[in-house]
Amino acid sequence: MHTTGASGQPFAITNKADNPDAAAAYIDFITNSDAMKVIAENEGLPVVEAADQKAPNELGQQIFTAFDQVSTANGLLPYLDWATPTMGDTLGAGLQDLIAKQRTPEQVLQELEQDYSDFTSKG
Numbered sequence: 289m290h291t292t293g294a295s296g297q298p299f300a301i302t303n304k305a306d307n308p309d310a311a312a313a314y315i316d317f318i319t320n321s322d323a324m325k326v327i328a329e330n331e332g333l334p335v336v337e338a339a340d341q342k343a344p345n346e347l348g349q350q351i352f353t354a355f356d357q358v359s360t361a362n363g364l365l366p367y368l369d370w371a372t373p374t375m376g377d378t379l380g381a382g383l384q385d386l387i388a389k390q391r392t393p394e395q396v397l398q399e400l401e402q403d404y405s406d407f408t409s410k411g
Contacts (some may be wrong), residue, residue, distance in 0.1 A: 328352070335359070372407035375400075 297383035299318075301311045317323065326332035328341035331348060339356035342347040358364050369376035 372403055374407070378403040381397055 299310050299315050301315070312330065319336050321340075322339055324336045324338075328334045328343060328348075331344055333351065333355060334341045335355070337356075338352045338359070338360050341352055343352050349384075354395060369379055372378075378400055380401055382391070385391040386396055
């Protein structure tokens with residue numbers, strides 16, 4: 289089973305961070321078991337140990353269980369606009385141009401591929 293989704297917590301520590309250890313400690317703090325319990329109690333989706341959390345209602349518990357099943361089976365696929373730092377803009381502009389009939393689908397696909405290739409070629 290696969291689904292498009294995200295953890296809702298897109299945090300990263302760049303190589304230009306002034307204090308990467310403090311940044312790592314903060315990310316650990318907001319993603320640890322205690323933080324997930326607070327998120328669950330407030331009807332948010334805990335992204336760590338989702339199956340171990342108690343949702344405030346039955347529907348929430350079903351969502352927690354499904355998220356846990358998909359994410360622990362490596363079935364969670366990130367949103368397409370997260371593929372590169374500029375992909376959201378590239379997708380949006382391409383869609384607008386398609387709707388306005390200013391570019392063909394092939395041209396938009398070529399631009400999307402170029403965006404992805406430019407980003408991934410940097411390593």
